[in-house]
Amino acid sequence: MDESLNGIFPQDYGAMTVKDQPIPDLTTQSLYTELRLQENTRQILQLMNADVTSNSVETVSGVSARVCDQGQWGFASLPEINDRSIEQALQEAGNNAAFLARQQGRQSVRLPDSSFSVSKDLSSQQPAAPLEQKLAFLKTIDHYIQENCSGLESRIIRLHLETISKRIHTSTGSQGFTRIPRTILYICLITNNDQQEPVELTHIVSDCGEYKDVLTEPSNLYADIDKIYQQLLDKKEAVPASAGYKEVILDSELSGLLAHEAIGHPVEADLVLAGSVAAELQGKMVVSPLVSMVDFAHSYNGETLPVPVFIDDEGCEPEDTVLIDQGRLTSFMHNRYSAAQLKQPPSGNARAFKYFDEPLIRMRNTAILPGHDRLETMIASIDDGYYLIKSNNGEADATAEFMFGITLGYEIKNGKLGRAIQDTTISGMAFDVLNTVTMVSDDLHWECSGYCGKKQNIPVACGGPAIKCKVHIGGE
């Protein structure tokens, strides 16, 4: 490691775009080598009570390389895209791997040498929307809220636009270019209850695509706003949940989170290798046979999913990973290294967020598959329980224990919805909870508003139907 990472500041080496930059032939490299060119752009616009409190754009681009030398990995990155930065990143990554190889000696790992090539650009076919148009959209929504939602203390409307362009080349011969935009709109309404304490509720619209492809007309959102306003009024009068082990219906937003947090994380192969509870369960019946769960690569029923991955950051072809098939734990999610360790095929789950991040095993579009029940029938089947609809976060454990924050839920009494409940938390052991599933609704709702935080943040999508099960709920 005697080479310097010069060039913290730019020099004129003819920087080019992610897509057009010439790439050296990596297939001649003696060591397993990856090269990634990447640009992340993010625009945030926020109205708070009609004031523009955020109006920002961020662009982060650069090049990174990763090399495996005798089982030891070296990674290096530079914030420029040109011939010289590519050469430097490759050199430095090799030096870093060699440092560990010298220190730690030889390990025999034969990585899968599969190759794959693809080019996918999901940019909008429509002309780019100017800022004024986006702000006008937000202002129209804000005006509708002002006119139709009386008694609010505050309203926040936030538009989050993100596009990730990547180019990946590997020494195994893989080549890929993808450009994936994502649009998220948050509408947050806040009021005060009788004790003058703030009560809030957030509605989120999120999907793959640029602004104009996802948000066409403000009026399309008015029904959602009316609904969330009524739910906020219900929540103003909310009662605490009765703490304990309860029968509940988890609406689709929550079942998607359950799929991601509670089952998805324990079956990521790096956590399996670390000894997660899933390690000893492959091939066994672990949950109700009504439950099937898949981490989809990029599409479902012919439709492109919210976080499509057309080539992973190790140059592998992404495959749908069936995690649970009618109650039986079937597969784990892999990168090349874990696939080699566990002697299973790579699934294309190696992903990195920004150019300076190394690929890790990450989920993509994780969902519980729909069943055959009607939501109304499911509610009618419960004498004393809860219908839980919205969450603000979730967390999973190596033990498969999970928890979600609940921001909107209702009592169910004698088969009918009752009073709204105050913010609470639900928890349980994932496999135990999914063993109690007795009904699964026939719809499937996707969302991609969040980031999964596992060393790095990364966009993920969750999907699910409503499910009837039993969980622990916090409260009085």
Add this chain to the structure above:
Amino acid sequence: MSQPSNHLGDTQSNTLSYAMEQLRLAGFEKTQCSLSSDYKQELNVENGVITLLRSGSDRELYLSGIIDQKKASLSINDLRNSSIDAAVAELLLMAKGSEADDAYTIAPAQPSGVFSTGPQQADLEAMYDSLTAFLTHLKQNHPNIVMTECSLDYTRIHSRMVNSNGIDFTETRGNYNGCLLFNAKSGHDITSLNSTGFTTFTLDKPFHQFGSIEQLLRSSEAELQAQLLPEKFTGDLIITPDAMDDFIGFLVGSVTDAPLIANISLYKDKLHETVTSPCLTLKSLPLDSTMPNGYPFTSDGFKADNLTLLNNGVLESFLLTDYGARKTGLKKAVNEGGCMVLEPGKQALTDIIASTQEGVILGHLSGGAPADKGDFSGIAKNSYYVKDGQIQFPLAETMVSGNMATILRSIVAVSKDVVDFGDSRYPWVKAAKVSFS
């Protein structure tokens, strides 16, 4: 391994001068720019073995401009003049397309400052030796620990901020950061994941002696014998330093710009009033020489100072930026938070436990974000049941429920024992009348 030079002043100065001039020529009346570059070397452990050495740099040119009281901001990391020209043009469109707000402004002129803190070069060999010794320590002393993730990095950030009122601040800061995620496993028994970390200027002691690492490793191994709570009860909550951020964070988050501007903060009318137990004195000390993550100036262009947020339970300051202060008519804070220090009390932790009739020592709260009014519930992870003054057993699947503001008011004891994480220093505190189920 050689590293990028710290002597980047001329290039940085040229880039900033060019950007400021282009903003002026574009017609912006008030402008602020900052240029920061970071360099990182990071050793990564996966499942108990060092597997990856990562090195790299990033940079950010941040441009902010106000025209006709309309504001926009933008950041890029491609610093060629042509990219800056494009960014300035886009910024102008963004600002002109925005809404005017009288509260928009930039920091007034202040004396310039050049600050340099911490090691300016990584000692990779020392990092490798420290991490290797730690992994050996684990094998010898904590054989049941599975170190799922662990990293030790050296990070150096060099940044300069200028604005059209003449402010000019430069800082170079280097430090080492450790981060751990682990649990214990024995046969088919497995514990909850535990995590902690530290930041430091020097690797002057064994890795496991930083922060709370050794304590949590012992604790995780003991958690293999976790049991369910015998029955629901209302009792004492002893909050460990590792769990403190959840509770302190609620108070700190409630006195920042967003909730105060939106007029939804529980503490909006409580300045100079008692808002927590008088046991609590909480300071934010970014200038403290022992804080490796401190900062000499704020992101909105003001020289930072230390502040006391709580003085014996009295709220002494909000954490408002200049913009937040103008929007609310309240006073701007002298810093932007972080580097939190909760003053220790007089009781030994052992005495606090001994005086607890029934309660839980909370290692980590896994719960939903608390509501604006403070209500929360979550799982007590890495936690212990206390009865009749004795730690009885580690807990499994136990829910704790309450209200953050109420808990902060019901603190009855603060330990003299303290954990120094490098970026914060916290004792153990005990709150009364909390529900467990």
